[in-house]
Amino acid sequence: MIRQSLRRTPDVSALPTVIEPVADAAAPVPPDGTGVLSYQWLLDPKKQIIGYRLAWRPVRSQEASDAAACLQALVATVASGFIDRHGQWGMAKMGLLFDVTPQALARLDWCGLPPKNVVLCWRAADFEHPDTLPLLRQLRAQGFGHMVSGTLAPDNEACELATHFDVDAGDPALLAASRSIGRKPMLPVATRMENWSGFDACASRRVPVLVQPDVAAPALAARPSLEPESMLIIRLLQMVQRNEDIREIEAALKHDAAITYRFLRHINSPAVGSGVEIESLRHAVAMLGYARLFRWLSMLLATTDMKAKPAFLMKKAIIRGRFVELLGQALLGPRHADNLFLAGMFSVIEELLGVPMAELLAKVQLGEPVQQAIADRGGIYGPFLELALAVEAGGGEAEAIADRLCMGATHVNAAHLAAIAWSQEIGRADAAC
Template structure:
């Protein structure tokens, strides 16, 4: 649906469409998509705040308006293409906006019901901008009021606010937000936006507040253990199966080992037949899977199950992060490495977080699963043929500013990296702990 506020003549519309098509790739080549995870109190991913990291040096970077256009164009192309369902399910996307951005009308290509626009009180209260804001709200866009000392008193402004920035979980702000709940208005959702450590997250979780997880805080501390750190029985079985595949043992022996756990067999077959895997045929048995597709896909799928085999000790967002990273690394290397290497790339990306997922040291994991030397080198040192792809994925995740340099070394364009990143983000929605559950 096109906004009435930004309606153009037919000639202008045609010209704009052609220019948009011609510039889509070049715009996306100017920078890299970065995101911050929005976590709910159970450490599940509830949404993503997207930003654009310009590839050029700060003094040469495009202006903020051009960068925002690039971000929206990239998200639209890969997550909300025409005549295709929204690829992130129920996850919300958050964008920082201001009066200049809102007046452009570039938001029309995003799904309103899953888009939250983050703006400050000055823009929300801008009388000239109010018709645009009311129209956007009517279309289904949400508004998050940021860096405000309190909610607005004006009933019309208050009615537009759906989310409110409560800083690091300020109890007074949280109480004020929850005290404004009205019967005829959806509750305003408090969002903590400043996280100095994981202690901040736990404090917010105790008050049922979602929080943007600052990547600078690193990974969360491992869950407390009541005894020595040992693998779950299912994890041990999966590791044994991985070793058997690495040694190319007889398929009948692998099947016999797998059949000792009917639930694991069921989960594996569910994964093989899931939309995310997309094998193209229905897989009925382990023998069928290996006959049709070979040992490498089976190793990859077992690795995927290993990532979700310790649900009590690993937060859900970490499982998604590992799966997403594996797919991201895999997609970046597909066009550059020989056919058949993609499964190794997926394992490199996912296993780079496997110690956090299983709660045991990385070296102990690698001692139990004898991965190829090139895979181990990438995981331990970011070296070898696979290591640079993993380093680039981490740079994009952490928004370190190194993405352009690392991508250039791999002869990857920013557009290729963004396509891989957002495609992996969408793919990971179908491969979740819930999908793996039985």
Template sequence: MNEVFMSRQPLVNRQSKIIATRLTLHLGDQASIVDAVSTLSALANVWPQSEKPVFISCGRTGCEAGILDWSAPDNATIELPATTLVGQAGPDVIAALQTFQPTICLHFDPQAAQALSAGVQFRFIGFDAQQFQLGQLKLLTARTRTYGIGIAFNVETSEQFRACLEAGITAAAGWFFTSPTGAPAKALSPGQANIVRVLNLVRQNADIREIEAALKLDVAISYKLLRYINAAGFGLSCEIQSFRHAVNMLGYEKLNRWLSLLLGTASKDPMAPALMHTALLRARLMELLASGLVDKSEYDNLFITGAFSLLDVLLGVGMEQALEAMRLPEPICDALLSNGGRYQPFLDLAVASEADDGEAIADQAAMLGLTSDQFNRAQLQALTFADAMEL
């Protein structure tokens, strides 16, 4: 089977939350729809079990009828171009859709009107944000509302995201929220500064009474921390009730990673929910990709590198300024500042998974000796983790 790598886009709603994920299969010159089906079938045991929809795209070429050979999970949505339904094989495709009734997203294009009258039930109608003006999008969304929920793909800027929402779009897919907006702040907020203080105390293995005193300055921190730990699937036999209990059960080293996540919760950015989900996914993905490639003692550092990779956007300060306040290991700082080091390739691959460039993902994975199956599995497992941690 030819290798097929997947990239990822989140679908963000009006509340700035990621409500679905779009997976794009990069078939390349050698791969076919048969390879796409084989790739998806091989991932059945790591497929996300949440109710959030997972959209499946075949990239620029679009999914062919053969994609219907895949036994799609209940939360999977297959994206189909109108040409698949109105072409020569259209009657067979329509018959298959009517028989098996998978969840379908129809891509709106010049042949969409004919496809909409084909007698197929669509859950979503997808619009490429790069192909339509705001006025067109508003009109088309209104006219197709009875056929399916309107969503936009390939949204590149915050302005474009807001325009899509104004046009009646329910959610938009893209990474428009990961770029800093506005000038960086001159200093951390009091809440952020206190979390950094607690982080530094934990890294120094300070006396637990000193750490608890710092936590009491912001009761919300303690509450959020315990929610994270209890939701993280440690396989603990009992619920963690206090910070002291957490230290006894997990130790300072494991506790460090969960405290690191709290920095993002102090963000004032309106897109903080989506940013936190993305940071969590990067963190877990980097940890999984490194399995067997680095010493186990470095897994937590890789997790923190991913978790902090959007720190500048979340906190509204420059990355260098954010890192100045923390005493982080050198490999973490090097990767976050793009200075190379042994964590850089893992961060580069995590970031590459968010771009629409299958060749770049394949090249970066090859540098680490990872197959497409290893990479795709890690990405789905990381997605499951981020969804579970979204509190």
């Protein structure tokens, strides 16, 4: 049992020495995980996430690990999170980019990752080296893509094996090189973004861009108030908070057929996994209860007016909500799951809706622990939100925060990958709407 002191600030003495993850909280990962996974998003011109460039930050005790060991740990961890127990790939067409060297690839086990989804990122010096050519051919024949960073000699045989080309922040000379080197044009990828104007310049040339997950979202146009669809969902959230009769809530929901349809699509998606076809709001409440209904209406609030919001920002809210939930419920138990999810998701909601958080919280009365977590990372849920933010930032702070929570890198990585995979299921439900 967690002592009351954790409600104010994380306290190692208040936590159990061993944390047992809740059943099905996250996919299993290798027992020897010795680092924290980080990534950049690969965004297409519509700001949709089409891939992840993955990296591995060894924990302090493993800082001497060589590149081959780090790459193997990264690949094994990613495979355990994105391939289910039946060997099925769960990320559809999502691309995965890995930084590699010939030495790191020498005895690498890809652990079942589908080659057609994987792009290997090379420095030009390694890529063009004559000794690397047989390895390049072998990997390309298996379906792996190759992205090259640096200057390539046009007459080098390896150029014909490159599929992607690093164009930095969209450098015109590098863009031209991506089209002229080799017999077939390579797909240019901007690996650095100076600002959103730079992104727009790349998007106008149909060049995907790598972006840090903690980047500030592009500014939304100022709004005098929330959109009508958002207002309706907030009204529904208020009705659920007041425990109003389900018939009245159902009647309010029926004012918007599109919201009703999207709500039912979410509830019946594999991500919820109720195993029963839910046909009405009344049925949803009977199956899930008011607390779960509040959670799913909150998710609808985050994904309303999708054409006006950056697509990656909606996925960021869903991933963060689920990540915080999986981190926290291993320690606090399943009864806190919905509040943990809300703390994570609502921490992004101000960016999503373009209205001040204070205005939103005046309309949707979240519980005090949730508000404390969002406001200053305080309360019982604050440390888990703080950890999720540190992992997103990709710095070294995540390990220290996890240590204070007596949480190992293995569980943090598992929760993170499970959240990303879960967001894919939610995305499929939205795409069908």
